[in-house]
Amino acid sequence: MTDQHTSPALGALVDLGLPGIGGLDGVPTAEEPQSAKDFTSDQEVRWCPGCGDYAVLAAVRSFLPTLGIKRENTVFVSGIGCSSRFPYYLNTYGMHSIHGRAPTIATGLAITRPDLSVWVVTGDGDALSIGGNHLIHALRRNVNLKILLFNNRIYGLTKGQYSPTSEQGKVTKSTPLGSIDHPFNPVSMALGAEATFVGRAIDSDRKNLTAVLGAAAAHRGTALVEILQDCPIFNDGSFDVLRKDGKENRIVPLTHGEPIRFGSEGADGLGTHAVVADGLRLKVVDAASVDPSDIVVHDAGSHELAFALSRLSDQDLTHTVTGIFRDSSRATYDDAARAQVAQAKAADSAPSLQSLLNGRDTWTVAG
């Protein structure tokens, strides 16, 4: 571990000297066990057949009951885009807001309501293009929000223009000669914006997705989870290389405290590939070719390592790192904002509106 602290979600309980450090602390717990059905609304789901959103919705419906919090204290706020229809399909409180602005709405809600578990559902266009400013400031402030960024690297709802995560050269309706925009790496961007929790999962990898969501929920502060998914209509098969044979040589799963090994099983029962340092960067090597002590051990408390790992993932998906890049604690904006109000109230427990209105200099006009 570095000097930064990890959250209890990683099993490394650290005393931060702050009360209620879990992401769900303060949210009332459910009296009865709940099921995925309880979290399913009566609305007909209207995504295209084969859309990755279905898999994520199913995972989230199954995952939410495991949190053990009251359903009515769960809120999903979304922006605009295909994924932003998500709240309609969950039987929690929800708001389908406007393009890019969900983090702002969720921020106001989270600051005023510490008893809620607040989730933002957004896409690559919503979060990284029109809403880029709000996203980076939410991450910087570390408001207790969980942001699910559905990244299909295309604009689906507007019928197929390139997005800020589309590969350079991509031919779309608005780029017949190929996109000339350099794409964002969402994980690098989030880490650059001082995010305290950043994870990545593939929509079809339910196990990893659920694990990352669980850690995000338990994290106190802003958690960004990038979910890689296909748009079967406008960007079909874009992540196929991460689903087909040989995917094990591309996906680099992270486990805090473990050496970073991946690929088909080697003689020692671990992956044949390993991540090692190469100057200030990381690189992938044949595990057998290096001294085991040179293999990087993942430390989710290290901002620097997290960033270096994010740079292993390129737009061609040669090496796609998944799991929890960073999970470290920093005071949250909403806790601090409420603490200032509480402090002011403690110092002046019954403030007088009349005294405020009178101010210091009044004079009286006799009748």
Added chain:
Amino acid sequence: MTTGDIDVGNPSHPDAGPAPLARDRVVIRFAGDSGDGMQLTGDRFTSETATFGNDLSTLPNFPAEIRAPAGTLPGVSSFQLHFANYDIVTPGDRPDVLVAMNPAALKANIGDLPPGGILIVNTDEFTKRNLTKIGYAADPLEDGSLDTYQVHPVAMATLTRGALEETGLSKKDAERAKNMFALGLLSWMYHRPSEGTERFLREKFARRPDLAEANILAFRAGHAYGETTESFAVTYEVAPAKLESGTYRQITGNTALSYGIVAAGQVTGLPVFLGSYPITPASDILHELSKHKAFGVTTFQAEDEISGIGAALGASFGGALGVTTTSGPGIALKSETIGLAVALELPLLIVDVQRGGPSTGLPTKTEQADLLQAMFGRNGEAPLPIIAPRSPGDCFGAAVEAARIAVTYRTPVILLSDGALANGSEPWKVPDASTLESVDPNFATEPNAPDGSDEFWPYLRDADTLARPWAVPGTPGLEHRIGGLEKADGRGSISYEPDNHDRMVRLRAEKIGGIRVPDAEVDDPSGDADVLVVGWGSTYGPIVAGARRVRGMGHRVATLHLRNLNPFPANLGELLHSYGTVLVPEMNLGQLVMLLRARYLVDAQSYTKVSGLPFKAEELQDVFLGYLDGSHPSSGERGSAPQGVDA
């Protein structure tokens, strides 16, 4: 005389010299460089005047630049104060007394001083270099060009330095207190009480007692200078005004508006959440509210205007009173979120302290050209209530009223203040907080489906107000989803059904149109005026003052002030049609008049000015007289020629 002759004593007994001359009203303008402390000087004189019991009204006027180049015309900052022994409604047209701290201040303001007016000049700044800088070929103090005024040349910097000789302050620091010298001199001339200023200076410079003492010494020196110099043989007395009985304080519009927001939280029992981004001239509301956390007020300085209103709307969704404060450019950025609030039908208070536009326009000057933006500046049919305060003190009540409507009708409300109200001040009869009417947020707690099932219908409306239920997260059994997509009437689920959309658009309009607002009142003392002058917002003062002048000449004119701009008072159409001539003066190119003509088919006439400054009473008097004799003066004639002067 030399500075050594000044008796720097306690000036609280200014009874030496001849008896003061009585005046009903006086207008003083302090003008100097941006760094000369003119706003502070004016503010202190205002406090002294308020304490003394005069009615008053102020007009601060300063450049957008924090420190424009020293000694230049764009750098001139001024503060005008009108005080009287009767109730007044404007900061005054022209000063009776002009205090000019440098040549630029003289040049920028002398045109407003009527012949015979008192001109007090700080001669120390009238150097050849300073005069040349702003284009004076000769020294106006010597070339006879000021002969029509009562000129009092005073070496304020030299005198201040002399008075502070023994304090050990540097020459530069000592000279900085010259504004307090000017304040002392004027305080003597007009018999202002000085205890408050001395106390204020001690508190302001609590960490630098040497500076506190220096400023107090300079203030006393100015006072003593007036008392002992033959140049100032006369003092003036303006008796206290006979105001309605009660407790009064001096207040600016932005402070009153902030207090109104605090009070709105108290009367609704809701925590207040302000999401805001700094912008002139609204930032002071953010500053003020950030001091009142003990009242359950949370302030959030957002990353931009959009985030400010987004966070406020999120807080409203969670059951707080969401508030956002801005000026015109900020409203433009917030428009989409305001539209969302219209669709969500959640309470939200949106404050627009209007300034000169378009675009960045005149950040520190006033205008009322955002009315149509407030009314129509969103995509789709997106009606919302609009309220405009008429005076600095009225900002309090208008804010409370806006919040009452927002909570009662579950709607965003726009409060249109403006730069003149925001920074202007007046004596304010402090309301009795215990008499403020409480507002029940009436949160939904139970399922409400008409079929008696356990469903919750978020868009099932109250039969009387057409307001929808406000069910906040955390309420069991009422989980629901709302959004910007059109919703099915009642049930609230997504609906693209043609008839439903038609019905929902009309329902939203009907809800806003049906908001109960007080009837409009006409002020028509003779009862048989033919001309009705209709105003809104900060033009209240000049319209009333102009009408008083005209009535004083024996003419008849009626006035009507609109505080509620959407919906209009129910009796407005009838009132407009009962006068032969309806005249609407506005600080825009005719926005209210457009609404009145469209809505009531009345041939209302428009008189407009967009100079960044309020109407003058004299100007409106002439306009009213023109309408009374049928000559209908047109707008834009004054100052229409390019002048090339940017001060």
